[in-house]
Amino acid sequence: MKLTHTAFFGDGEHAFALTDDMIAELERLADLGIGALYLRAVNMQFKLADLIEVIRLGLIGGGTTPERAAQLTDTYARNTPIDALYPLALDVLDARWGGAADKEPDPEPASAAMSKAA
Numbered sequence: 750m751k752l753t754h755t756a757f758f759g760d761g762e763h764a765f766a767l768t769d770d771m772i773a774e775l776e777r778l779a780d781l782g783i784g785a786l787y788l789r790a791v792n793m794q795f796k797l798a799d800l801i802e803v804i805r806l807g808l809i810g811g812g813t814t815p816e817r818a819a820q821l822t823d824t825y826a827r828n829t830p831i832d833a834l835y836p837l838a839l840d841v842l843d844a845r846w847g848g849a850a851d852k853e854p855d856p857e858p859a860s861a862a863m864s865k866a867a
Contacts, residue, residue, distance in 0.1 A: 753811060754844040756837055758804070759825035764811030765837075767803070767845040771810040778802050787842050790835075800838040801826045807841040 753766040767775065772783050779786050779799055789795050790803075801822055808818035826834055 752845050752848060754840045756840065758837060759821045763808055763813060765807030765841040766810035767807055767841060768810040771806040775802055775806050787846055790839055790842055797831065800834045803838040803841050
């Protein structure tokens with residue numbers, strides 16, 4: 750399990766991670782604890798600012814400079830359809846909440862594995 754999420758955002762693939770420091774800042778900005786904020790997101794009771802801040806702070810936690818993270822969210826998150834932002838923000842939260850499963854390609858096709866079992 751890993752606590753980061755990698756996804757295409759704006760101009761390319763980026764790493765997103767809600768580190769402890771980024772969670773503290775998110776809680777301060779939202780005036781809400783991470784548990785309540787997570788539940789609010791999962792239950793579709795979020796504010797638009799919540800989604801944008803999760804993405805921005807996730808970028809910073811993933812290694813993007815604060816200036817570049819602000820530029821990316823200003824350019825690619827603001828005035829963007831919410832249904833484009835929500836899955837990314839939820840994936841970033843989910844990665845920290847329960848860990849993102851490492852997705853390694855299956856070394857052999859399922860059909861080959863099944864024929865060996867027979």
